Amino acid sequence: MMPLMALREAALPAFCLLSGGLGAIAGSFLGVVAERVPQAVRGEEGAENLLFPGSHCAACDHSLAWWENIPLLSWCLLRGRCRCCKTAIPARLLLMEGLSALFFATTAAFAPSPLALGGLWLLWCGLLPLAVIDLRWLLLPDCLTQPLLWAGLLYHAALPQPALTDALYGAVAGYLSLWLVYWTFRLLTGREGLGYGDFKLLAALGAWCSWQALPALVMVASVSGIGAFILFRPGDKRHGHIPFGPCLALAGIIIFIAETFHFTF
Numbered sequence: 001m002m003p004l005m006a007l008r009e010a011a012l013p014a015f016c017l018l019s020g021g022l023g024a025i026a027g028s029f030l031g032v033v034a035e036r037v038p039q040a041v042r043g044e045e046g047a048e049n050l051l052f053p054g055s056h057c058a059a060c061d062h063s064l065a066w067w068e069n070i071p072l073l074s075w076c077l078l079r080g081r082c083r084c085c086k087t088a089i090p091a092r093l094l095l096m097e098g099l100s101a102l103f104f105a106t107t108a109a110f111a112p113s114p115l116a117l118g119g120l121w122l123l124w125c126g127l128l129p130l131a132v133i134d135l136r137w138l139l140l141p142d143c144l145t146q147p148l149l150w151a152g153l154l155y156h157a158a159l160p161q162p163a164l165t166d167a168l169y170g171a172v173a174g175y176l177s178l179w180l181v182y183w184t185f186r187l188l189t190g191r192e193g194l195g196y197g198d199f200k201l202l203a204a205l206g207a208w209c210s211w212q213a214l215p216a217l218v219m220v221a222s223v224s225g226i227g228a229f230i231l232f233r234p235g236d237k238r239h240g241h242i243p244f245g246p247c248l249a250l251a252g253i254i255i256f257i258a259e260t261f262h263f264t265f
């Protein structure tokens with residue numbers, strides 16, 4: 001692992017550029033995950049899996065040529081439209097590629113160890129599609145939240161003790177705290193304030209950030225949720241719901257970055 005850090009010392013710009021490229025490719029794949037997993041979870045007819053069919057235009061089914069799959073660059077070459085039917089390619093895909101490239105490149109420059117860098121990238125790859133899917137479909141699929149939880153526990157198993165114990169308590173406490181909020185709210189008002197997916201996501205984030213970070217995590221998520229509510233005022237389409245998943249995801253990545261770089265609150 002150490003040669004990786006030696007390579008960074010020797011050629012920082014090249015290392016960051018390479019990491020950014022990897023981030024763009026990851027972001028492009030995460031875009032596919034965010035498009036196709038909800039189809040499969042909702043049991044839609046003709047739902048596509050992650051590998052087949054290959055990338056194609058959602059409007060006209062035109063299969064993409066190899067160069068149309070190059071993240072970011074193809075968007076510029078095609079000016080954001082399908083080459084055949086000229087339908088606009090969703091801007092969220094470009095945003096996912098761009099943000100991932102930026103995140104990978106920046107963290108590559110500053111991460112304290114290869115393990116920390118791997119953890120940051122893995123958590124990003126779990127949270128980004130979850131945030132996008134919840135934003136669009138009010139859905140946090142188990143097939144994404146559960147592997148994220150296991151990955152968080154495994155990450156801490158590689159760290160010196162008591163990291164794994166803290167992560168385990170974090171997962172349990174994360175789940176239980178929102179479960180309690182859900183049932184209290186439901187018994188008092190008769191309405192559902194949260195979804196089960198939110199408990200599972202907070203369990204995963206508890207595993208990644210440890211139990212000590214949970215109060216800060218929930219506070220950052222709530223503040224960003226209230227901020228989003230005031231800014232965007234969800235319309236009737238969402239029955240006044242603001243999906244909480246993206247707020248949790250944002251809080252999770254902020255807290256994990258802070259922990260990795262040893263910022264103290």
Ligand SMILES: [Zn+2]
Nearest residue numbers: 057060082085
């Ligand atoms: Zn098309």
